Amino acid sequence: MKDDKIPAPRMERRDAAENRLRILDAAQRLFDGHGVENVSMNQIAIEAGIGPGTLYRRYRNKSELCLDLIKDTVVLLFEEMEAFLELHASAPPRERLQGVLALFLRFREKKVQLLAGVENPASSGRGFQARAASPLYEELHGLLVRLLDEMAAAGQHQPDSIFTADLLLTALSSDFYLFQKKTRGMSSETFLEQLFLSFLGVNAG
Amino acid sequence: MKDDKIPAPRMERRDAAENRLRILDAAQRLFDGHGVENVSMNQIAIEAGIGPGTLYRRYRNKSELCLDLIKDTVVLLFEEMEAFLELHASAPPRERLQGVLALFLRFREKKVQLLAGVENPASSGRGFQARAASPLYEELHGLLVRLLDEMAAAGQHQPDSIFTADLLLTALSSDFYLFQKKTRGMSSETFLEQLFLSFLGVNAG
DNA sequence: ATGTTAAGCGGAGACATCTCCGCTTGTCAA
DNA sequence: TTGACAAGCGGAGATGTCTCCGCTTAACAT
Known part of the structure; x- marks a missing residue:
């Protein structure tokens, strides 16, 4: 050599x-x-x-450009999340999951347009396939899986964590979230609550 | 006049x-x-x-064309569903919901490409907004809401039926379904099972 | 038959995404 | 300095979606 x-x-x-x-x-x-x-x-x-x-x-497309524009904010988001999780390390996993999702929704509200831009490759590749390949998706997914696995260990969650995390992130996508707000007239709070009721058969309260 | x-x-x-x-x-x-x-x-x-x-x-776009191409099959699907519901009119609502979803998945398998074409307006309008406006979506949504309301009456379901139906249909979209099959390596049966576990905290049996 | 009328036709063209490739230019090594 | 070379540039153009509008023509009343 x-x-x-x-x-x-x-x-x-x-x-x-x-x-x-x-x-x-x-x-x-x-x-x-x-x-x-x-x-x-x-x-x-x-x-x-x-x-x-x-x-x-x-x-390669507008999506990547948008991502670059919010990269800093995304880093902040993850720091916030990690901080929250550390602070509530001993809280029941369900509460921790809820906190994390609330943080994400707050973030989404602040960056609606750009985040929608990130998630919508406009034309280009296969919808979900593309979205799930983005680093943002993968990191969030990993984090959710961790939390869901904790819940499973505590007997609070049955299904495949990977599947559930995918489902959660789909529900949290711009598309679905904005549809619920605009067309179904749902508030952020109600949304999160319904999400918990649906997924975990549990009150978000 | x-x-x-x-x-x-x-x-x-x-x-x-x-x-x-x-x-x-x-x-x-x-x-x-x-x-x-x-x-x-x-x-x-x-x-x-x-x-x-x-x-x-x-x-107006490829989506509408695809819809026209499967319109007949769609009509058959709804007839099958109605027949199934009538036949099992006295079964517990959860089973009826499961049957309906299974029929839909079978239909999806038969018409993967065209159905994906229907759901993907390629470019054009607002992702979910557009999908939810289609008659196919609305009819399915209505049917699911009916079933979910029955379950609610039987105390088997807490959340907003409209919201849950939207969520279910999102999970059943080409995008999500094909992603689970191709990328996560999930079978149709497992998929349906996981869906039930996630949404209803209940075994699909 | 024939005239009226609007539904329908078709293709030019506005505008978008994305690729390809020959030319330019900054960087590094000598 | 200078030369070599890859990284980078830019814009023409392939392909796609979708609109606009002047011309054509089928359908109906007479």
């Missing part, structure tokens, strides 16, 4: 770095002005003063 | 009727050959020998 060092992690090019900023900046500006929904990748490229190819090289 | 008869329900034009057939025929042929997923409205228009405008006049 001649050289098995990591193949020299060349620095990010200066122009590339600048373009990253221009893109993020342009996107933020357009999103604020017209709503995430109504802004196309094209418009962003133009506003950023770059070609479409350049934009797509960095972000 | 001069004339308040119904304003003469002119017959469907001959050419229009013929085009309808050409479209359905072309679509069926292309779907069979390349899979629903991989066929565009454009291709269908070309194969049918008509302009895109003509195609879109009749079907």
Whole structure:
């Protein structure tokens, strides 16, 4: 073997770095002005003063771009969650699950548009398949599975934790959540409560 | 008032009727050959020998076209369900719900592609919002609500039936169902069982 | 038959996503 | 410095969805 060092992690090019900023900046500006929904990748490229190819090289779709825009907030969310779980380490798992979900819903409310953008690959890949492949989904899923397994150990939960976590996250998706709010006229609190009643046959109270 | 008869329900034009057939025929042929997923409205228009405008006049999107292609089967499905419910009119509501869901899953298996086509408006409107507006969704939803209300009366179900029905139908959507089968490696039977465990804290027996 | 009328047709084109590839340019090594 | 080279750029264009609108033509009344 001649050289098995990591193949020299060349620095990010200066122009590339600048373009990253221009893109993020342009996107933020357009999103604020017209709503995430109504802004196309094209418009962003133009506003950023770059070609479409350049934009797509960095972000395969609007979803990835949105994710980049809320990445910091997402990190904060997970920190909040971990903090909450640590603080209530000895509380019954059901309460801990509820706290975590409440935190998530609060987060969702703050970032409705961008989060919807993250979850809706617009056109592109296979709906759920795509969503579940995102790092955000996987991390949340892992966290839920942990909690559900605890509940199972305490005899409070029968079914497959993986399945239940998938189901929970589907219920918490933009699509379903916003539908319940807008069309069924449900409040965040009622929503969470109903979720608990449905899934665990248990009062959220 | 001069004339308040119904304003003469002119017959469907001959050419229009013929085009309808050409479209359905072309679509069926292309779907069979390349899979629903991989066929565009454009291709269908070309194969049918008509302009895109003509195609879109009749079907606002691929979803509606797919629905037209399985309409007959859907009618059969509802007849099966009604028959089942009548036959087991005196069985406990939980069993009746289970039977209905099993029938639906069997139907889904038979028409995977087209049903996925119905549920995925490809691009176009607001994900869930659109799905829930379809007549198929609404009818199923109504049926589930009826059953869930029965269960509530029997004290076997706490939460809002409307909410639970939405949740059930989301879990039964192509997206979620196929994800569970393909990615999580779950069988139809296990799926139904897990669904019952999750929702009702009850063994599907 | 014939005229009137609106339903229906079709295709150009606006706009979107996403790819491909030849040219440019920043970075590193010598 | 300078040369080599990959990373990056950009925009033309393939393909798709969906609309708009002037022309055609089937259906009905006369």
